[in-house]
Amino acid sequence: MKELDLPLAEWIVLALIAEGPSHGFAIATLTAEGAEIGEFWYISRPMVYRSITRLVERGLITPVGTEDGNRGPQRVVYAATRAAKTTVTRWLAEPVTQLFDVRADLTCKLLLLQRRGAGPARLVERQRVVIDEIEESLRAKEEGAGDHLARAIYAWRLEHVRAARRFLDAVEVDAAQPAVRTG
Numbered sequence: 019m020k021e022l023d024l025p026l027a028e029w030i031v032l033a034l035i036a037e038g039p040s041h042g043f044a045i046a047t048l049t050a051e052g053a054e055i056g057e058f059w060y061i062s063r064p065m066v067y068r069s070i071t072r073l074v075e076r077g078l079i080t081p082v083g084t085e086d087g088n089r090g091p092q093r094v095v096y097a098a099t100r101a102a103k104t105t106v107t108r109w110l111a112e113p114v115t116q117l118f119d120v121r122a123d124l125t126c127k128l129l130l131l132q133r134r135g136a137g138p139a140r141l142v143e144r145q146r147v148v149i150d151e152i153e154e155s156l157r158a159k160e161e162g163a164g165d166h167l168a169r170a171i172y173a174w175r176l177e178h179v180r181a182a183r184r185f186l187d188a189v190e191v192d193a194a195q196p197a198v199r200t201g
Contacts, residue, residue: 022109030059031066032098038097043087046062049066054133077099079097
């Protein structure tokens with residue numbers, strides 16, 4: 019399957035369905051405000067259903083049955099194709115290439131990896147390489163900047179690089195800590 023160019027909402031819906039067959043309402047529950055995924059990247063219920071429609075149209079997911087709803091019509095259950103599952107696994111392992119994608123794309127990838135029971139170490143390591151490359155490029159541009167405003171803008175972007183690096187440090191530290199069980 020060739021590389022997909024999906025919006026983040028569609029990647030999230032596809033990744034959740036790739037975990038196992040599911041219906042739109044269950045996905046919307048996970049991406050609702052304050053829910054497991056929605057706490058960090060909210061996807062409205064209409065957007066979940068629109069994403070499902072687009073994923074079906076692209077042949078990435080397929081209906082595999084129905085399930086009775088509590089108070090409404092039957093819910094269509096979807097499963098990801100084998101190729102889509104492979105593509106999701108590859109996407110989850112790829113670092114983001116733009117600094118502004120750390121907040122949304124990278125954090126969602128980390129959440130989805132955690133749901134799969136996969137550690138973040140490999141992704142974090144690969145992301146550090148990209149962050150280092152971004153920093154090197156920005157430093158070169160900052161040094162060559164002709165005026166104070168351009169230098170200030172590059173300094174601002176370099177601060178974002180440092181914030182991204184601190185975020186990656188925190189992810190590594192948290193991942194290295196044993197889970198605390200209570201009760």
